Amino acid sequence: MxxxxxxxxxxxxxxxxxxxxxxxxxxxxxxxxxxxxxxxxxxxxxxxxxxxxxxxxxxxxxxxxxxxxxxxxxxxxxxxxxxxxxxxxxxxxxxxxxxxxxxxxxxxxxxxxxxxxxxxxxxxxxxxxxxxxxxxxxxxxxxxxxxxxxxxxxxxxxxxxxxxxxxxxxxxCVMAEGRCYLSSFATGVSPNVEGVCSPARAVHFENSGGRLKTRLGEVLIAEYGPGEDAAYPTICKGRFDANGQVYHTMEEPxxxxxxxxxxxxxxxxxxxxxxxxxxxxxxxxxxxxxxxxxxxxxxxxxxxxxxxxxxxxxxxxxxxxxxxxxxxxxxxxxx
Amino acid sequence: MRISLGPCQFDWGKNALKDFYRRMAFETPVDILYIGEVVCSKRQSLTPEEMVDLARELGPSGKEVVFSTLGLVMNAGEEDLLYRMAVAARSGGWWLEANDMGGIAVGEGRPMVAGPHITTYNPETVVFLQRVGVRRVVFPVELSALAMGDMIRRHGGEVETEIFAYGKLPLTFSARCYTARAFRYSKANCQFKCGDFADGMTMRTQEGVPFLAINGTQTMSHRVYNLVDETDRLEAMGVGVVRLSPQSLGMAEIVAVWKDRLQRRMSGGEAFRRLLELNGGEPFCNGYFNGRPGLEFVEPEVRPQ
Incomplete structure (x- = not known):
């Protein structure tokens, strides 16, 4: 060994x-x-x-x-x-x-x-x-x-x-690191240049009627019902609608x-x-x-x-x- | 400025791809054609040997043909494919477009293109790449006009620059296949589902806003990026080539509009309106070019200069 x-x-x-x-x-x-x-x-x-x-x-x-x-x-x-x-x-x-x-x-x-x-x-x-x-x-x-x-x-x-x-x-990270532009696509801030993915200043939590929405820039990353744990909004762990279903399209938190x-x-x-x-x-x-x-x-x-x-x-x-x-x-x- | 047709990002199958490239080479005014599978080695796309045949066939069109390599090379089989591509490209004097540092490695010492998936963020990097054979750099899609203009001004070398100017933006690669995942298949048993989505599968937010396009192991913008009304600025920056990325509908018409614009037979506004029609009225994006989030569309009157 x-x-x-x-x-x-x-x-x-x-x-x-x-x-x-x-x-x-x-x-x-x-x-x-x-x-x-x-x-x-x-x-x-x-x-x-x-x-x-x-x-x-x-x-x-x-x-x-x-x-x-x-x-x-x-x-x-x-x-x-x-x-x-x-x-x-x-x-x-x-x-x-x-x-x-x-x-x-x-x-x-x-x-x-x-x-x-x-x-x-x-x-x-x-x-x-x-x-x-x-x-x-x-x-x-x-x-x-x-x-x-x-x-x-x-x-x-x-x-x-x-x-x-x-x-x-x-x-x-579920993407090839250093070559992922998802975060800058939504926020304009480049992880490669500025060193931060999903920057806190672009993150918003909205609470209404018992439902919680998390956003990155303008983009809704996930919406949670009562009792569901909300994750910090990163696009690759978000919940989206594709192929007729709402799910974690890329990866679960x-x-x-x-x-x-x-x-x-x-x-x-x-x-x-x-x-x-x-x-x-x-x-x-x-x-x-x-x-x-x-x-x-x-x-x-x-x-x-x-x-x-x-x-x-x-x-x-x-x-x-x-x-x-x-x-x-x-x-x-x-x- | 010259017009290039970027490598097709989608799984259209061998025959459709060959027909597409023939039509583009002989019936449209593109100057450069990038051929080769960039997204997934599992797809039944053209083999390096078939690419040689196709490049020979396209020869009489007078167009420059470049062999594009995979964006993410992950195993011995894909490394073999890289080497075969390099050999195939050399056999006819075609350039390689490297989309992974493995591509740069196998093309080293020969003229090549550093594709948009090579992280070229500063002039010193351009200088280094030139030393190993790179003759043209396609900038990462997230760079602003300011950042690209600065790099073009400062690298001081002979390297030509190309800018992704039209099409759904290639944003990222993964080992995981998200099209297969949408059908609850694994990549190993993917059933080649991405072949059913000629321009990718739309991914919407829970509010129903179209956001991204899933294309196998690749994720792209849902919106089409469009810089047709920025051609004056691109010229002033010293950009050599504008890249149009293949889509399943209206590609010949799109190329024609760009050509008309570059030859000043059409104003920027007119060209933009024409492309909007061809895009079925679906909004474009241009945020990255303007130093904004990539998904945004910045109106002409508020663009930074």
């Missing part, structure tokens, strides 16, 4: 980063408080001094810290992105997570020693693409978009030397959770299991990190005897909208 798979936890702020480290993460990832990363929500993310403190805390506990710089700078002000690359090196981060060709090129040439992880926003889902990024920018790792089955990941493992990281838990397939995922040859959710609370980070840690350790103690414990699943479900979970695309029949 190879090296133990890594548990990689999100941090939207310093307390969450500490929680991740304290609850058994092998590595953490965070972004700065601006449009340079794809979770640019108000009140979230790190200042420069937070980043220093966070990296220091992680390193003192033997935990790696990765910096996220995964949006696409536009022509008018790319300076902030390039400065952030330089800062990441100065801060002593363990890796930088990027998607834009121009930034990758700059980073590889200017800071050849800084390990690069290709962001999920680059949507690299096949060997020619991944190997292209390796050839030109020396990437060490690719974060796979949530479009591959476990079988496809195992097969891909044989066609590239680049380390593979996959999402293990959290919000489920809920979380991706790979625990039931953990052995297959680990044995497919991935090096890192990523928890989504930099926008979530410290207690979410603590709970999910602790359970993933426990599950991974339990797998390595006796791989063939592994089973996902009911209490893990219940606790994880409780953290998620809709309180349900899915294996998502890792399982063929989801597609």
């Amino acid at each position: 190879g090296k133990k798979v890594e548990v990689l936890a999100p941090a939207g702020n310093l307390p969450s980063l500490r929680a991740a480290v304290d609850h058994g993460a092998d590595a953490v990832y965070f972004g700065f408080r601006n449009a340079t990363n794809a979770r640019n929500f108000e009140g979230l993310n790190f200042s420069l001094s937070d980043a220093e403190a966070g990296i220091d805390y992680a390193h003192r506990h033997g935990v790696k810290a990765n910096v996220v710089l995964n949006t696409f700078p536009q022509a008018d002000d790319p300076g902030l992105w390039y400065r952030t690359v330089d800062q990441t090196v100065t801060l002593g981060a363990d890796a930088i997570i990027m998607a834009n060709l121009a930034l990758l090129d700059y980073c590889h040439k200017t800071h050849p020693k800084l390990p690069i992880h290709l962001s999920v926003q680059a949507s690299a889902s096949n060997a020619p693409a991944i190997n292209f990024y390796r050839r030109h920018f020396g990437i060490d790792r690719v974060i796979l978009p949530r479009v591959l089955t476990v079988g496809e990941i195992r097969s891909l493992r044989g066609r590239t030397d680049v380390d593979l990281e996959v999402f293990a838990f959290g919000g489920l 809920g979380s991706l959770n790979i625990l039931e397939m953990l052995p297959e995922v680990i044995e497919s040859g991935v090096v890192s299991l990523k928890i989504e959710g930099r926008q979530r609370t410290k207690s979410y980070v603590a709970t999910v990190t602790r359970i993933l840690r426990e599950a991974v350790d339990s797998y390595y103690e006796a791989p063939t005897l592994f089973r996902a414990k009911g209490k893990w699943i219940r606790e994880l479900n409780a953290t998620s909208e809709g309180a349900t979970h899915t294996l998502g695309t890792y399982e063929q029949r989801w597609q």
Whole structure:
């Protein structure tokens, strides 16, 4: 058996980063408080001094810290992105997570020693693409978009030397990331440029006659009857009318959770299991990190005897909208 | 500016597709034809070898033919298809349009087009792409006139630019098939249902407002994006090619209106009215071009300049 798979936890702020480290993460990832990363929500993310403190805390506990710089700078002000690359090196981060060709090129040439992880926003889902990024920018790792089955990941493992990281838990993007324009279609705000999908300022809740309507911009994303739980309005989890029925046309609200397939995922040859959710609370980070840690350790103690414990699943479900979970695309029949 | 006919996004079947491209090549004034399946490798669309035959057949029309690759390549079988496309394109000197970085990878070193699904958001990216062989860039559909104009001005290279100018906007790809899902089938057993929807399946909000079009693993705008009354601005920006995206009805007439407009035989307003008629009076959208939500239509008098 190879090296133990890594548990990689999100941090939207310093307390969450500490929680991740304290609850058994092998590595953490965070972004700065601006449009340079794809979770640019108000009140979230790190200042420069937070980043220093966070990296220091992680390193003192033997935990790696990765910096996220995964949006696409536009022509008018790319300076902030390039400065952030330089800062990441100065801060002593363990890796930088990027998607834009121009930034990758700059980073590889200017800071050849800084390990690069290709962001999920680059949507690299096949060997020619991944190997292209390796050839030109020396990437060490690719974060796979949530479009591959476990079988496809195992097969891909044989066609590239680049380390593979996959999402293990959290919000489920059901589209090819970095190339989804649904949110900007309704709001005019581009996740790729401004770093936020379904921005809070475009979200409206309307309550009338016991029915709740959720909107993104002008678009009605879902209407709920009494007693139904409303989800945060994102288009891909909305309820629409198609083919003569009203249903979640793309996906139900809920979380991706790979625990039931953990052995297959680990044995497919991935090096890192990523928890989504930099926008979530410290207690979410603590709970999910602790359970993933426990599950991974339990797998390595006796791989063939592994089973996902009911209490893990219940606790994880409780953290998620809709309180349900899915294996998502890792399982063929989801597609 | 030249006119291109983008790759057909829908599952019309081999024969209908071939007839369509023949008609477009020989009977309309388009300058460039993109052929090739962009959405789903399960569809019975043209194989790379059949594309070579078709491109040869279209040769006498004098039109430029480009081979478009899949928008999302997810497995070894699809990678093989990519390589076969690259070989097929080289065999006759046709360019590839890469719609996934895997497409850029297999086309590297040869002249190619970076399609609208390549994330070209800044001039430095255009410069990089040029280094690996890209000769024409089709910008992502969500970019505004301001952002595109800025990029064209600043990249400083020889790369030509193309803008998605007419048709339902391709907004996103997934591993999941939403047409199959609407029939409670899985993708593995999809029954090729997307073939029953020549222009996609309309998805409405619970208030009955048409919003998106489901097209297999792809999701598109319900409204047709239309920049025909912006051709002066496109020219001033330095755009080289306007892309019209195939639809099942009236495509030859749509191309003719665009040609008339580009040759100034028709005013922008007239061309717009004519296209509105051809669109059955259904409203268009142009929000992205004007820096607004993509689904909006911004009236001429309030457009930012």
